[in-house]
Each structure stands twice: as C-alpha cells, then as structure tokens.
Amino acid sequence: MGRTFLLGLAGLVLALFPPSPPRGEGKGEKKPLTRFTFTEPHMGTRFKIIVYAPDEKTANAGAKAAFARVAQLDGIMSDYRPTSELMRLCRQAGGKPVKVSDELFFILEKSKELSEKSGGAFDITVGPVVRLWRRARKVGRLPDPQELKKALALVGHEAMVLDTKDRTVLLKKEGMLLDLGAIAKGWTGDEVIRVLKERRLSRALVAAGGDIVAGDAPPDARGWVVGIAPLTAPEAKPERYVLLENSAVSTAGDVEQFIEIAGKRYSHIVDPKTGVGILGRFSVTVTAPRGVTADGLDTTVAVLGPERGLRLVGEYEGAAVLFVRKTDKGVEVFKSKNFKEHSR
Ligand code: ADP
Ligand code: MG
Numbered sequence: 001m002g003r004t005f006l007l008g009l010a011g012l013v014l015a016l017f018p019p020s021p022p023r024g025e026g027k028g029e030k031k032p033l034t035r036f037t038f039t040e041p042h043m044g045t046r047f048k049i050i051v052y053a054p055d056e057k058t059a060n061a062g063a064k065a066a067f068a069r070v071a072q073l074d075g076i077m078s079d080y081r082p083t084s085e086l087m088r089l090c091r092q093a094g095g096k097p098v099k100v101s102d103e104l105f106f107i108l109e110k111s112k113e114l115s116e117k118s119g120g121a122f123d124i125t126v127g128p129v130v131r132l133w134r135r136a137r138k139v140g141r142l143p144d145p146q147e148l149k150k151a152l153a154l155v156g157h158e159a160m161v162l163d164t165k166d167r168t169v170l171l172k173k174e175g176m177l178l179d180l181g182a183i184a185k186g187w188t189g190d191e192v193i194r195v196l197k198e199r200r201l202s203r204a205l206v207a208a209g210g211d212i213v214a215g216d217a218p219p220d221a222r223g224w225v226v227g228i229a230p231l232t233a234p235e236a237k238p239e240r241y242v243l244l245e246n247s248a249v250s251t252a253g254d255v256e257q258f259i260e261i262a263g264k265r266y267s268h269i270v271d272p273k274t275g276v277g278i279l280g281r282f283s284v285t286v287t288a289p290r291g292v293t294a295d296g297l298d299t300t301v302a303v304l305g306p307e308r309g310l311r312l313v314g315e316y317e318g319a320a321v322l323f324v325r326k327t328d329k330g331v332e333v334f335k336s337k338n339f340k341e342h343s344r
Pocket of ligand 2: 181182183250252294295296297298299300
C-alpha cells in the first residue's frame with residue numbers, strides 16, 4: 001500500500017490512500033478518474049471535500065455547487081449569524097407560530113425526535129445555557145449559578161412546538177434560543193454528498209471537523225478509511241479505523257473544546273437537565289447510514305453515558321457506537337456489537 005495521508009480532524013483522522021493508478025471502473029464510468037481536494041471555512045470549521053472526477057472542470061463545478069449548498073444551510077441554521085433563519089425564528093420566541101423553510105423544519109423535526117427518544121439528553125433548546133458556557137470558556141470562570149438557573153428555565157424541547165401540516169414552529173417562551181451545533185454539520189455533510197451525486201460525482205467524501213459523510217468508495221478501494229484519534233493522545237497514530245461507503249461517522253468528545261477550572265474538565269456538551277458541561281475525558285464515535293444521525297447521536301451518547309447511550313444507538317437502524325472514557329480506573333472502552341472496526 002502507498003503512502004498514507006493523514007489529516008487531523010476533531011477526534012477523527014482521515015487516512016487516505018493514493019489510488020494505484022486510478023481507473024474509473026464500474027458504475028458506467030468510462031474515463032479514468034482523478035482525485036481532487038477542496039477546502040473552505042464554513043460553520044466555524046473547515047469543510048474538506050474529496051471527490052473523484054473525470055476532469056478538473058467537472059470537479060471544480062461540483063465543489064462549487066456543494067459549497068454553495070453549505071453556505072445556504074449555514075444561512076439557515078447558524079446560531080452565530082443574527083440574520084440566519086434560525087436566529088430570526090428565535091427572536092419571535094414567546095409570540096405566534098412562525099412558518100419556516102423546508103430545511104429548517106426538517107432539522108428541527110429530526111432534533112425533536114431525538115430529544116423525545118433520548119429522554120431530553122439531546123435538546124437544541126440548550127442555547128441559553130450553551131451561551132453561558134461559551135462565555136465561561138472565554139473568561140476562564142464558571143457560569144454564575146443564578147444566571148445558569150435563569151438560562152435553564154428556558155430549556156426544554158416541550159416548549160418547541162412543530163406543526164407538520166402548516167410547517168410552523170412555535171417557541172413558547174420569550175428568550176428561548178435554539179442551537180443546532182450538535183447536528184447541523186452532519187446533515188450538511190449529507191447534503192454535500194447529495195449535491196455531488198446529482199452531478200454524478202458519487203465517489204466523494206466530505207469532512208467537517210469531527211463529522212464525515214462518504215459517498216461511493218474511491219476507485220480501487222472498498223471504502224474510505226477513517227482513523228479515530230486515541231483519546232489521550234489525539235496527535236498519535238490512530239489505533240482504530242472505520243471503513244465508510246455511503247455512510248457517516250461523527251466523533252464528539254472533550255478533546256477539542258473544553259474548559260478546565262479548579263482541576264475539573266467540562267465539555268462543551270451540556271446536560272440539559274443540569275445545565276452543566278459533561279465532566280471527564282471521553283470520546284464518542286458513532287457510525288450511521290446518514291450524517292444527521294451520526295452527528296445527533298454522538299452528542300446524545302456523550303450526555304447519556306455508555307450504558308444508556310449504547311441502548312439508544314441500538315434503536316437506530318444501521319447505527320453503531322464506540323465509547324471511550326478515562327476515569328480513575330483507567331481507560332474504559334464500550335462498543336456496540338455492530339461497531340465494525342476496519343483492520344489494516
Ligand atoms: P462538534 O462536532 O462541533 O464538537 P458536537 O456534535 O459534539 O459538535 O455538538 C456540540 C455542540 O452541540 C455544542 O457546541 C453546543 O452548541 C451543542 N450542544 C451542547 N450540548 C447539547 C445537548 N445536550 N443537546 C443538543 N445540543 C447540545
Ligand atoms: Mg454531534
């Protein structure tokens with residue numbers, strides 16, 4: 001096997017092998033295929049697209065269309081841009097039901113479903129609490145308990161009412177703030193692959209931080225090899241790999257984003273019940289047929305912990321999870337039976 005390209009991502013390491021020599025076999029491909037790579041900053045991270053195309057012009061056009069879709073979805077789902085459709089909706093919290101785009105309705109519906117299935121461990125209404133923790137991280141001080149209490153009073157997916165027939169959303173409490181940070185990138189990855197497939201660029205992969213979605217395998221390969229960064233030495237060579245083909249992988253953990261105060265390490269993932277960042281060292285990797293599922297679930301399992309988390313993932317067709325944590329007892333590994341590691 002040739003040289004390995006390693007690309008460090010949040011918790012995931014993309015290990016790519018140069019095709020030996022590229023041959024556009026099967027699936028009606030006539031011309032030989034070449035690999036092209038594109039990177040653009042979006043959604044507070046770098047989006048990387050790898051695509052096999054017959055020529056540069058086709059690859060460029062595909063990447064342009066894909067990134068345009070990413071930018072469009074960011075304009076809908078961003079919680080940083082005051083002008084996003086999501087933030088415009090939030091400004092009407094406490095008022096009447098609001099008609100929203102199909103895209104926003106879709107992702108809110110997915111989020112609500114996951115909230116219900118997880119007993120509220122996943123909850124996009126955590127916005128007010130997440131904001132406090134973001135500030136805490138900046139100033140290096142834990143959120144004020146009184147402020148946290150006030151923010152928590154606004155959290156709870158029951159106060160987000162979706163009307164499927166009219167495609168409206170009602171946010172019952174003034175001050176409610178939605179945050180799609182735990183699920184938006186995974187779904188955007190699905191959309192990138194869909195846009196590329198529409199252009200017959202099916203052999204592609206998109207990586208957005210710790211969220212990766214793959215289409216068909218590269219020519220001459222059974223799939224895309226993705227390494228999972230070791231918990232305590234994220235820069236070291238991965239010990240575990242997964243193989244993706246028309247599937248997705250997402251990793252959530254405390255490796256990239258956390259706040260350490262008085263010797264305690266709080267994750268940017270919070271328990272919606274307590275408003276407190278998940279403590280300790282852990283990494284959750286979920287594989288699933290779709291990015292929206294993998295991304296939503298990795299965050300949820302981080303909140304639920306290994307036992308309840310594994311059970312929940314088992315309810316999702318084709319999904320599997322690897323949970324690694326470090327406690328006083330050492331490193332513990334929990335794996336669902338169908339978590340398939342790729343041996344190399
Ligand atoms: P990333 O890949 O950016 O690390 P994750 O998928 O791990 O993202 O999700 C973390 C983000 O999700 C947080 O930054 C926050 O915006 C949001 N979030 C935190 N806790 C929850 C929760 N319990 N339910 C839903 N969203 C959450
Ligand atoms: Mg997630």
